[in-house]
Amino acid sequence: MKxxxxxxxxxxxxxxxxxxxxxxxxxxxxxVAIVLILPEGSAAGISGAEYDxxxxxxxxxxxxxxxxxxxxxxxxxxxxxxxxxGMYRTWVERYEIPVTGEAFIDSxxxxxxxxxxxxxxxxxxxxxxxxxxxxHCRATPxxxxxxxxxxxxxxxxxxxxxAEHCIGCGYCVQACPFGSRFINPTTHTxxxxxxxxxxxxxxxxxxxxxxxxxxxxxxxxxDDPDDPVNEILATRRVQVLQPELLTRPQCYxxxxxxxxx
Amino acid sequence: MFPELTGFLFPNDVHIxxxxxxxxxxxxxxxxxxxxxxxxxxxxxxxxELKPLGRFALATALCFLAVAGLPLLNHLGHPERGINIIVxxxxxxxxxxxxxxxASYFIILLFEVWFVFRVDIIETAERSTxxxxxxxxxxxxxxxxxxxxxxxxxxxxxxxxxxxxxPMACLLHGYVGFLFGAVKANPWWSTPLMPVxxxxxxxxxxxxxxxxxxxxxxxxxxxxxxRLAIAALARWLWLFLIMSLTLELLEIMxxxxxxxxxxxxxxxxxxxQLSFSFISLQMVGGGLIPLILLGIVVLMGHYMxxxxxxxxxxxxxxLLLLQVLxxxxxxxxxxxxxxxxxxxxxxxxxPGFFEKEGVLAAVAILFIPFILLAxxxxxxxxxxxxxxxxxxx
Numbered sequence: 001m002k003x004x005x006x007x008x009x010x011x012x013x014x015x016x017x018x019x020x021x022x023x024x025x026x027x028x029x030x031x032v033a034i035v036l037i038l039p040e041g042s043a044a045g046i047s048g049a050e051y052d053x054x055x056x057x058x059x060x061x062x063x064x065x066x067x068x069x070x071x072x073x074x075x076x077x078x079x080x081x082x083x084x085x086g087m088y089r090t091w092v093e094r095y096e097i098p099v100t101g102e103a104f105i106d107s108x109x110x111x112x113x114x115x116x117x118x119x120x121x122x123x124x125x126x127x128x129x130x131x132x133x134x135x136h137c138r139a140t141p142x143x144x145x146x147x148x149x150x151x152x153x154x155x156x157x158x159x160x161x162x163a164e165h166c167i168g169c170g171y172c173v174q175a176c177p178f179g180s181r182f183i184n185p186t187t188h189t190x191x192x193x194x195x196x197x198x199x200x201x202x203x204x205x206x207x208x209x210x211x212x213x214x215x216x217x218x219x220x221x222x223d224d225p226d227d228p229v230n231e232i233l234a235t236r237r238v239q240v241l242q243p244e245l246l247t248r249p250q251c252y253x254x255x256x257x258x259x260x261x
Numbered sequence: 262m263f264p265e266l267t268g269f270l271f272p273n274d275v276h277i278x279x280x281x282x283x284x285x286x287x288x289x290x291x292x293x294x295x296x297x298x299x300x301x302x303x304x305x306x307x308x309x310e311l312k313p314l315g316r317f318a319l320a321t322a323l324c325f326l327a328v329a330g331l332p333l334l335n336h337l338g339h340p341e342r343g344i345n346i347i348v349x350x351x352x353x354x355x356x357x358x359x360x361x362x363x364a365s366y367f368i369i370l371l372f373e374v375w376f377v378f379r380v381d382i383i384e385t386a387e388r389s390t391x392x393x394x395x396x397x398x399x400x401x402x403x404x405x406x407x408x409x410x411x412x413x414x415x416x417x418x419x420x421x422x423x424x425x426x427x428p429m430a431c432l433l434h435g436y437v438g439f440l441f442g443a444v445k446a447n448p449w450w451s452t453p454l455m456p457v458x459x460x461x462x463x464x465x466x467x468x469x470x471x472x473x474x475x476x477x478x479x480x481x482x483x484x485x486x487x488r489l490a491i492a493a494l495a496r497w498l499w500l501f502l503i504m505s506l507t508l509e510l511l512e513i514m515x516x517x518x519x520x521x522x523x524x525x526x527x528x529x530x531x532x533x534q535l536s537f538s539f540i541s542l543q544m545v546g547g548g549l550i551p552l553i554l555l556g557i558v559v560l561m562g563h564y565m566x567x568x569x570x571x572x573x574x575x576x577x578x579x580l581l582l583l584q585v586l587x588x589x590x591x592x593x594x595x596x597x598x599x600x601x602x603x604x605x606x607x608x609x610x611x612p613g614f615f616e617k618e619g620v621l622a623a624v625a626i627l628f629i630p631f632i633l634l635a636x637x638x639x640x641x642x643x644x645x646x647x648x649x650x651x652x653x654x
Contacts, residue, residue, distance in 0.1 A: 148349055170278040171354070
């Protein structure tokens with residue numbers, strides 16, 4: 001794997017200054033381009049090229065050591081995807097693990113409005129936040145159990161629901177071990193994180209990655225050797241949630257703890 | 262109203278997506294499978310003492326099967342797309358088997374009913390005039406041969422259909438258990454024992470239903486209740502109840518004894534959220550008590566007055582219908598009372614009365630087969646063969 005960064009110990013800081021400037025200028029240029037040039041509906045032009053799903057395999061990396069539990073990602077997701085109140089395509093969990101005794105876990109409103117300070121008086125040894133979402137598993141039970149094939153995995157590795165064909169039986173909701181799915185009370189169909197498929201196929205990133213102020217979330221393309229997530233997956237110790245279920249999640253975590261559910 | 266929660270739940274895990282309707286679905290298919298097995302005990306295994314119920318059991322199975330899909334349809338977010346399970350099944354899903362199993366079982370049952378009632382249909386057609394004659398002539402499908410050879414052929418075909426029907430009934434109901442048993446995300450469902458437990462409890466509920474319906478029907482008709490038939494039903498019921506309870510307990514004791522990680526959730530579930538429906542209803546009130554009552558009937562039946570035997574069997578059957586309903590509830594609803602975080606619970610679930618998938622809808626759906634059965638009885642009396650013994654099936 002080719003190292004793009006000159007300092008190998010740079011990752012904990014997340015986005016380098018150069019990368020930040022590069023990204024923001026690109027984003028600015030993109031925004032200007034949208035506003036000034038493109039008529040509505042020609043969104044493929046955002047990336048400047050037609051999207052080829054055979055040249056993408058999406059993966060997601062979550063660095064729990066960076067997450068500050070602000071909940072911006074949950075709000076951004078709700079706004080971007082019209083997620084109904086009380087339902088979550090993504091959420092943030094807080095873990096407070098005392099020196100001795102039981103761990104305290106919470107996720108009030110999915111962490112959307114942040115977290116109140118700990119008032120339990122427990123002697124917290126370690127505490128951290130864990131953002132959660134659909135793991136877009138390779139061997140996912142949710143698409144397996146769909147009786148009509150309305151839930152499926154795209155060629156670029158994203159697990160989606162076709163709301164026009166979903167019959168709303170709820171079997172996939174039961175089959176998901178991560179609680180990532182719900183029945184949308186408006187459409188009466190299964191609903192879940194799409195990794196903002198409508199955005200990533202147009203050269204943008206997901207709403208949650210876009211909004212995260214600390215770079216705790218990253219979406220990347222396995223097929224692009226220069227994509228920073230590939231370096232993380234190649235060189236860092238990553239984990240997935242509930243690996244014993246063998247669903248092969250494609251959300252990789254840095255800094256996961258044994259208490260994480 | 263927001264449900265009361267304890268511990269940590271994944272935020273999407275606070276909903277009960279599989280409602281009363283998904284409780285009713287296995288309940289009804291269980292009744293079908295159980296009733297069918299009773300008719301097969303007579304038709305295939307030659308349990309002569311069940312002859313009085315042979316036809317009635319078949320009619321019951323058909324009438325309940327006719328509504329088995331209704332709770333599913335009512336549950337779907339898009340019932341208008343429900344047919345897609347049959348038209349465009351996605352075969353990696355266990356649920357996609359529904360159409361094939363349901364349709365083929367329905368066809369077998371229809372054929373068997375036709376062959377069993379064929380002679381009655383022809384005789385009624387010949388006796389009647391006008392519309393009734395037309396109806397029965399249509400039901401006869403143009404075949405009017407009631408010769409001894411034809412009847413003998415009928416009996417052979419019925420035996421074959423009933424024999425095919427046994428594995429089909431097991432498949433149809435085992436499949437329902439499989440739907441739950443194969444969900445690896447849910448430790449309360451995920452066990453290979455699940456289809457087997459479902460099968461045995463299906464037999465229990467189906468036989469119990471027949472005990473009740475048979476006694477009520479005989480009361481209504483003023484015909485004495487057949488002592489041998491009740492005694493036989495009580496025996497079968499007892500056997501299947503023993504198997505059913507053993508399996509239900511076995512599953513839990515294995516988990517508890519193994520101290521499997523699932524037990525942390527399930528032990529709590531059974532002693533808290535499900536303490537009434539599991540311990541009081543499924544195990545004691547609906548399990549242990551009928552086990553004792555039926556045991557008395559089976560072991561001391563010789564010394565027993567008919568009325569006592571009938572009453573004890575009746576009471577046991579009522580309790581068992583409740584037991585199996587509780588078992589379905591505990592599986593379906595119980596499996597959604599905890600979060601997949603394995604560290605949080607929803608404390609209660611009370612289905613609404615009037616809501617789309619609520620209690621009223623469940624009762625209404627369960628009521629339909631009884632109406633169908635009454636109509637069936639009007640068109641094709643199921644006990645007529647008792648009056649006219651020779652050559653009947």
